[in-house]
Amino acid sequence: xxxxxxxxxxxxxxxxxxxxxxxxxxxxxxxxxxxxxxxxxxxxxxxxxxxxxxxxxxxxxxxxxxxxxxxxxxxxxxxxxxxxxxxxxxxxxxxxxxxxxxxxxxxxxxxxxxxxxxxxxxxxxxxxxxxxxxxxxxxxxxxxxxxxxxxxxxxxxxxxxxxxxxxxxxxxxxxxxxxxxxxxxxxxxxxxxxxxxxxxxxxxxxxxxxxxxxxxxxxxxxxxxxxxxxxxxxxxxxxxxxxxxxxxxxxxxxxxxxxxxxxxxxxxxxxxxxxxxxxxxxxxxxxxxxx
Amino acid sequence: xxxxxxxxxxxxxxxxxxxxxxxxxxxxxxxxxxxxxxxxxxxxxxxxxxxxxxxxxxxxxxxxxxxxxxxxxxxxxxxxxxxxxxxxxxxxxxxxxxxxxxxxxxxxxxxxxxxxxxxxxxxxxxxxxxxxxxxxxxxxxxxxxxxxxxxxxxxxxxxxxxxxxxxxxxxxxxxxxxxxxxxxxxxxxxxxxxxxxxxxxxxxxxxxxxxxxxxxxxxxxxxxxxxxxxxxxxxxxxxxxxxxxxxxxxxxxxxxxxxxxxxxxxxxxxxxxxxxxxxxxxxxxxxxxxxxxxxxxxxxxxxxxxxxxxxxxxx
Amino acid sequence: xxxxxxxxxxxxxxxxxxxxxxxxxxxxxxxxxxxxxxxxxxxxxxxxxxxxxxxxxxxxxxxxxxxxxxxxxxxxxxxxxxxxxxxxxxxxxxxxxxxxxxxxxxxxxxxxxxxxxxxxxxxxxxxxxxxxxxxxxxxxxxxxxxxxxxxxxxxxxxxxxxxxxxxxxxxxxxxxxxxxxxxxxxxxxxxxxxxxxxxxxxxxxxxxxxxxxxxxxxxxxxxxxxxxxxxxxxxxxxxxxxxxxxxxxxxxxxxxxxxxxxxxxxxxxxxxxxxxxxxxxxxxxxxxxxxxxxxxxxxxxxxxxxxxxxxxxxxxxxxxxxxxxxxxxxxxxxxxxxxxxxxxxxxxxx
Numbered sequence: 009x010x011x012x013x014x015x016x017x018x019x020x021x022x023x024x025x026x027x028x029x030x031x032x033x034x035x036x037x038x039x040x041x042x043x044x045x046x047x048x049x050x051x052x053x054x055x056x057x058x059x060x061x062x063x064x065x066x067x068x069x070x071x072x073x074x075x076x077x078x079x080x081x082x083x084x085x086x087x088x089x090x091x092x093x094x095x096x097x098x099x100x101x102x103x104x105x106x107x108x109x110x111x112x113x114x115x116x117x118x119x120x121x122x123x124x125x126x127x128x129x130x131x132x133x134x135x136x137x138x139x140x141x142x143x144x145x146x147x148x149x150x151x152x153x154x155x156x157x158x159x160x161x162x163x164x165x166x167x168x169x170x171x172x173x174x175x176x177x178x179x180x181x182x183x184x185x186x187x188x189x190x191x192x193x194x195x196x197x198x199x200x201x202x203x204x205x206x207x208x209x210x211x212x213x214x215x216x217x218x219x220x221x222x223x224x225x226x227x228x229x230x231x232x233x234x235x236x237x238x239x240x241x242x243x244x245x246x247x248x249x250x251x252x253x254x255x256x257x258x259x260x261x262x263x264x265x266x267x268x269x270x271x272x273x274x275x276x277x278x279x280x281x282x283x284x285x286x287x288x289x290x291x292x293x294x295x296x297x298x299x
Numbered sequence: 300x301x302x303x304x305x306x307x308x309x310x311x312x313x314x315x316x317x318x319x320x321x322x323x324x325x326x327x328x329x330x331x332x333x334x335x336x337x338x339x340x341x342x343x344x345x346x347x348x349x350x351x352x353x354x355x356x357x358x359x360x361x362x363x364x365x366x367x368x369x370x371x372x373x374x375x376x377x378x379x380x381x382x383x384x385x386x387x388x389x390x391x392x393x394x395x396x397x398x399x400x401x402x403x404x405x406x407x408x409x410x411x412x413x414x415x416x417x418x419x420x421x422x423x424x425x426x427x428x429x430x431x432x433x434x435x436x437x438x439x440x441x442x443x444x445x446x447x448x449x450x451x452x453x454x455x456x457x458x459x460x461x462x463x464x465x466x467x468x469x470x471x472x473x474x475x476x477x478x479x480x481x482x483x484x485x486x487x488x489x490x491x492x493x494x495x496x497x498x499x500x501x502x503x504x505x506x507x508x509x510x511x512x513x514x515x516x517x518x519x520x521x522x523x524x525x526x527x528x529x530x531x532x533x534x535x536x537x538x539x540x541x542x543x544x545x546x547x548x549x550x551x552x553x554x555x556x557x558x559x560x561x562x563x564x565x566x567x568x569x570x571x572x573x574x575x576x577x578x579x580x581x582x583x584x585x586x587x588x589x590x591x592x593x594x595x596x597x598x599x600x601x602x603x604x605x606x607x608x609x610x611x612x613x614x
Numbered sequence: 615x616x617x618x619x620x621x622x623x624x625x626x627x628x629x630x631x632x633x634x635x636x637x638x639x640x641x642x643x644x645x646x647x648x649x650x651x652x653x654x655x656x657x658x659x660x661x662x663x664x665x666x667x668x669x670x671x672x673x674x675x676x677x678x679x680x681x682x683x684x685x686x687x688x689x690x691x692x693x694x695x696x697x698x699x700x701x702x703x704x705x706x707x708x709x710x711x712x713x714x715x716x717x718x719x720x721x722x723x724x725x726x727x728x729x730x731x732x733x734x735x736x737x738x739x740x741x742x743x744x745x746x747x748x749x750x751x752x753x754x755x756x757x758x759x760x761x762x763x764x765x766x767x768x769x770x771x772x773x774x775x776x777x778x779x780x781x782x783x784x785x786x787x788x789x790x791x792x793x794x795x796x797x798x799x800x801x802x803x804x805x806x807x808x809x810x811x812x813x814x815x816x817x818x819x820x821x822x823x824x825x826x827x828x829x830x831x832x833x834x835x836x837x838x839x840x841x842x843x844x845x846x847x848x849x850x851x852x853x854x855x856x857x858x859x860x861x862x863x864x865x866x867x868x869x870x871x872x873x874x875x876x877x878x879x880x881x882x883x884x885x886x887x888x889x890x891x892x893x894x895x896x897x898x899x900x901x902x903x904x905x906x907x908x909x910x911x912x913x914x915x916x917x918x919x920x921x922x923x924x925x926x927x928x929x930x931x932x933x934x935x936x937x938x939x940x941x942x943x944x945x946x947x948x949x950x951x952x953x954x955x956x957x958x959x960x961x962x963x964x
Contacts, residue, residue, distance in 0.1 A: 024731065024772055142317040142321070145590065145597070146552075146590055146593065147553050150590065153574070154582075157574045158328035158579075192724055193721050194725050194726050194727045197717075197719060197725045197726075197785075198738065200686060200712065200717050201716075201742055202712035216727070234440075234443075243575055257445060257448065264452050264456050265456045272445070274445075275442055275444075275449070278442045283440035283441075286436055287436060
């Protein structure tokens, strides 16, 4: 043991890469604002049954299309007389579910497929990636419409359709990241320690690949919610009388002449959520950029 | 270069075939038996038998696929249940409108996006750059169908400057200046998201290229800004082309939402009708044509790449 | 053939006929695939507790040999026995081999997972082999202390927070975590500053004595190899050209290539100069090695026999009992012509 090895070092930092990322993220004002906004919306949607002022399915023809600011209905009422604020809160539950769940599932399925494809290479890779190529030959909206259109309306069908549409891009991103990591020395060192493929993927590849994949998944959240609400807008997706933002946009279309503000409200929320996720994804990417 | 082109073509064929298989299988995805998807429910037994024989529904699935493919390639996409007319005819009428809209929107998106992107890239990091990037992100995050509704609310309902729906009395066909007003709002709506995407891609490309060493070398050589710009353009051309092609393809195939908002008589609206009416032949046929268009467009962009990107080997 | 300087009758490393070729994808359709002869017919034996240095220029195949011995690449041919086990790609056997033979890589930074703490990296191997986590952590801390890194300060750190020399110590600790009998060092000190390098080399000597290890030390740096090795093996274009006790090979190199290498060795000693001419010509490609002796295109002693057949390893000095062999047809001609020093140095012509 040589004395030189105990040369004076600055106090031990002991911060993992993720601690650094979190720290940088929390210093970015835009990201914090986004996280707060999104948290607010999500929380509102989750707590809808408890905090909503009214009943989402109870409407009165007498109270149709009351404007924003009406006493008792702070955001007005829709075309069937139902309280808008309530409908928006409840709608959030459906919209957010339809938008976010497919990303989660696609991340699990696509991420695993991509990692296996990237790690194994060869025939397995070719098989998985060529299948993904075929799905990529369809523009995403068209594919979603095709699958949902064939299956029929309904939240479940939409979830399935969107998951299928989102799997290919996630496979590609994960495969690309995994291929880059696979050739690094520490993977070879892990193999030299006697670990099998599965252990290496879990213990070494995952932690190095999850960064860019997570950023991409976050930006996919914004696309997904637009598509989910969009599908409901054209009659696939959620069925009336379920409250859902895209569906509400559709049913309020005729009110555009009399109550334009009312008609535009559901879209504001879709926009807000989508924007929030996009900005968050950008913030995450920047936070992860420095080594 | 020749090998490159041949390779691209060869790769495209199995993919195109797989796409057709996917389109074909849509009928089987639909709940209920395929026959009810193709015929109205009140068809008489002879018609049912006739259709069964014609479509070969008693034969094994792969054979049915081949039969369908054979018909599809020759232009027979079946008959629409809701309108009774041949699907190919319906699509033929609508596709021109969609192409027009998609073409205009992607051109607008590409021009505006590129201009903003280049401006932002040159001013990388400045306040102007951040402002433009903010606009771009807003464009990318906006639900286009909602934007359409908002634009209609402002320009149609409130200000009454522009019509809210339709393509004008003549539909596709004779386009006069009078009809231009019908296309303005849909084009703007459709162009917003791709403009944002193009702007971000171009900005990143420009900023990256400008920071490269070879540009410093050019400046040191005494090259003026115009000359540098031309060099820059040559560098980003291949990617710009790819982006443009992809955007056109997406807009063309994914226009259903905007066309629904504006009741624009294009293929997107056809799709909408097909879904509402559970008109499977129309749905299948439209998706088939749109998907083929997308594949073909991608192939075209791929094959044009060597002319823009000198890095692809020329023999 | 006389026996090597060893007391135990069994060799801990016994390599025979190791061979590996890589196929290069042809440029055009239908062209014949090219073959890179990376490692051709490598055979050597190593006694327990010894250090074998493997030297050669870049591309001579020494790193490939390391990876073949570690089982990271599958050999085309050859019989390798280490620590009483037969090297095989069969998963159970390979895993058993891993706890006997370990490796330290060249790039200290790239060989550590940036997302794993130092102690986690060291613990990984034992845990994979079934050691309980607490025990593995304990071992990791012990080893950190043993390589000169205070566990309290270093265990929780991450690779980017420590210096290159410290990282290499971590890599050494990691290699030792599985309690191997043989450790292979692939250019392990090449990337370190000279002052750090000597510390690490001394550490390696201490560890070898304490843990009763056997080393294979691969390097292109002849000075380092001389410092740490008992025996040296010189490789050229995938083949062994010379092998023997390090002092003997360095003082009386038999093979023209070894001589050229030694002639170009930097030295602080002003009296250490030679008259051996530098190597001429470009190194041939391993895709299409010269026929017969692979070195003949750059050798000053080359003759007709050299192109005709590949030279086998034979005694460099038939009169000596030391096991020092070289693969050269012209040994008779080259013997006695090596002049390590000029002027009035203490040592004259060999």
